[in-house]
Amino acid sequence: MDADVAAVAGLFADRTRASVIAALLDGRALTAGELARACDVTAATISAHLRRLLEADLVAVEAQGRHRYYRLADERAGRAFEALAVLAPVRPVRSLRQSRVAASLRAARTCYDHLAGHAGVRLAEAFVSRGILGPDGFPLLDPDTLTSFGVDVGAAGRSRRSFAHPCLDWSERRHHLAGALGAAVLTRLVELEWLIRDRSSRAVRVTDAGREGLRTRFGCELG
Amino acid sequence: MDADVAAVAGLFADRTRASVIAALLDGRALTAGELARACDVTAATISAHLRRLLEADLVAVEAQGRHRYYRLADERAGRAFEALAVLAPVRPVRSLRQSRVAASLRAARTCYDHLAGHAGVRLAEAFVSRGILGPDGFPLLDPDTLTSFGVDVGAAGRSRRSFAHPCLDWSERRHHLAGALGAAVLTRLVELEWLIRDRSSRAVRVTDAGREGLRTRFGCELG
DNA sequence: ACGATATTTGCGCTACGGTCGAAATATGGA
DNA sequence: TCCATATTTCGACCGTAGCGCAAATATCGT
Incomplete structure (x- = not known):
């Protein structure tokens, strides 16, 4: 049991992967390239991370043309993210700029x-x-x-x-x-x-x- | 925000630390030595893990004689553990033996x-x-x-x-x-x-x- | 068919973290 | 005081995993 929990926790235990999940928290689907830019890593790096999240069924993917749209598979990943976030020592105010951008995209x-x-x-x-x-x-x-x-x-x-x-x-x-x-x-x-x-x-x-x-x-x- | 979540998730992302938290889930306090035996690592190793969990305020410690009793600081760590556990692929049946021992200890x-x-x-x-x-x-x-x-x-x-x-x-x-x-x-x-x-x-x-x-x-x- | 863009795969480099043995520290009991 | 037990600290080893570059693959639009 604990081994599995450790493995799952490992999926959240990387800054880039945590950013991916945070970016998908509101239910939108983003392309691999968009996620790479959002997380400030190369396409190769984001691809490897998405592969891991995909294999663990944390995210789901839908191909649309040459884009591949990634979204959270279900609400479990978001819940886990939030449960971990409440344990984070400092509570940085949710980036206004980030949420403004998300709102305008919607x-x-x-x-x-x-x-x-x-x-x-x-x-x-x-x-x-x-x-x-x-x-x-x-x-x-x-x-x-x-x-x-x-x-x-x-x-x-x-x-x-x-x-x-x-x-x-x-x-x-x-x-x-x-x-x-x-x-x-x-x-x-x-x-x-x-x-x-x-x-x-x-x-x-x-x-x-x-x-x-x-x-x-x-x-x-x-x- | 995502960086903090990754850091917190990292606390759960180790088999030994996950075992520590699992052992403390029911609210009991265990000594460092008991935890070392439960996790099958040396006292030195468990001490390092407990130090990390303590610095993150995931666990609290109370000294009693030459023992140091560790317990979960509050319910947040348990909630996060459970939120992660529901994401674990296979759901191994909760060890009967383990829970029987816990019950008899209580x-x-x-x-x-x-x-x-x-x-x-x-x-x-x-x-x-x-x-x-x-x-x-x-x-x-x-x-x-x-x-x-x-x-x-x-x-x-x-x-x-x-x-x-x-x-x-x-x-x-x-x-x-x-x-x-x-x-x-x-x-x-x-x-x-x-x-x-x-x-x-x-x-x-x-x-x-x-x-x-x-x-x-x-x-x-x-x- | 061809060029452009999006994404994945293969590879090597590097760094971080988990582990233990040994030694140091703290406390209890004779 | 002295020994036994519990715990932490120090130092070193080693495996794992994240990173980017370069190349391969897929798809779109002309």
């Missing part, structure tokens, strides 16, 4: 080259409500509305990549719009300055004009 | 050379109830009853060691009788075969005759 972010997060999910749902996209597999039903909005639908259609498909959003647990069409929509939204991409992260800020425009043009309320 | 055991555990505490309380011992500091008020019972009170009085004093009982959180008088009482109880000492541990078994005798002679109910 609000809106890029996923590859399309919009994700709360805004991405809401926009996709608005497209479905307006009949622009079909509810199942996000087929484009009404190209004219997007074209008149300035989205280069034709170019997106000529691209060899997937035209439009749903992509599971990890912070919202719902789908947002991916594929060439999703990329074209994001491009247009940035062009209009309805969205502004953060330089150092995947976060995207919705401007006042963007919030207003999304509501009036697509009936999309960002809450 | 029932009755020797502490140095006197009786401790449930039986020790109950007997001391019975002595106080009967006016044999005073309630404060356990002074011997009625030597005759013990002498007629066969306890060599005279020899105990001539010993240079402390004659009679209360000793905090870790499993009962009450006091039992220590000192030369306590040793003399234990000697007599074993002599009468009211108690039988285990060969390999500090456990003491109360015989049927002992249970009966303690009740009729001293009004001591062992529950």
Whole structure:
């Protein structure tokens, strides 16, 4: 019994692995590369750590394209982390910057080259409500509305990549719009300055004009 | 934050230290030597581990004579241990033998050379109830009853060691009788075969005759 | 098919920590 | 005072594990 506990504790007993678990605590899934940057180690190092966490079923992985999204497998790892944290001598105030970044990522972010997060999910749902996209597999039903909005639908259609498909959003647990069409929509939204991409992260800020425009043009309320 | 968690987790991430915590989980306090035997390492090794656990405030120590009793400082360490244990892959059945030994130690055991555990505490309380011992500091008020019972009170009085004093009982959180008088009482109880000492541990078994005798002679109910 | 990006694997280097034996320290009891 | 027992400290050995570099593998998008 004690041997097993020691082995499990060893998974938490490394600064890098503890950072990985801390980064995943809120239930989001992050790519290996994002975790490497968050923990300030190379991709090789983070890969080795993720492998160990994976083998112990502390985390789960889901491949999505060339990314591999890692998340905590269940609530047990988080509970153990918290039980250990209460034993930590000094209680450093939870990094405000860190949590601010996490919050902004949840609000809106890029996923590859399309919009994700709360805004991405809401926009996709608005497209479905307006009949622009079909509810199942996000087929484009009404190209004219997007074209008149300035989205280069034709170019997106000529691209060899997937035209439009749903992509599971990890912070919202719902789908947002991916594929060439999703990329074209994001491009247009940035062009209009309805969205502004953060330089150092995947976060995207919705401007006042963007919030207003999304509501009036697509009936999309960002809450 | 993650660095601190890693450091704390490191305390659990060693087989020996995990065994120490597991041995203390039920709230009992054990001596350094007992822990060394339980973990199958030398006294030097256990001492180093206890030092680390002590500096992290995971355990607390109380010196009692030449023994040093270690116990978990509070419930946090136990909670963390359990949170880690639920992550351990296989769940080895809790050793029956181990828990049987623990139960018998709680029932009755020797502490140095006197009786401790449930039986020790109950007997001391019975002595106080009967006016044999005073309630404060356990002074011997009625030597005759013990002498007629066969306890060599005279020899105990001539010993240079402390004659009679209360000793905090870790499993009962009450006091039992220590000192030369306590040793003399234990000697007599074993002599009468009211108690039988285990060969390999500090456990003491109360015989049927002992249970009966303690009740009729001293009004001591062992529950 | 090709280049770019993401991730994993193999390898060697280094450092940290767990272990024990021996010696030092503390306490109890004769 | 002296010996026995309990515990800690010191010093050295050794295995393990984390690290980055470089190369291999996988997938995307043109």
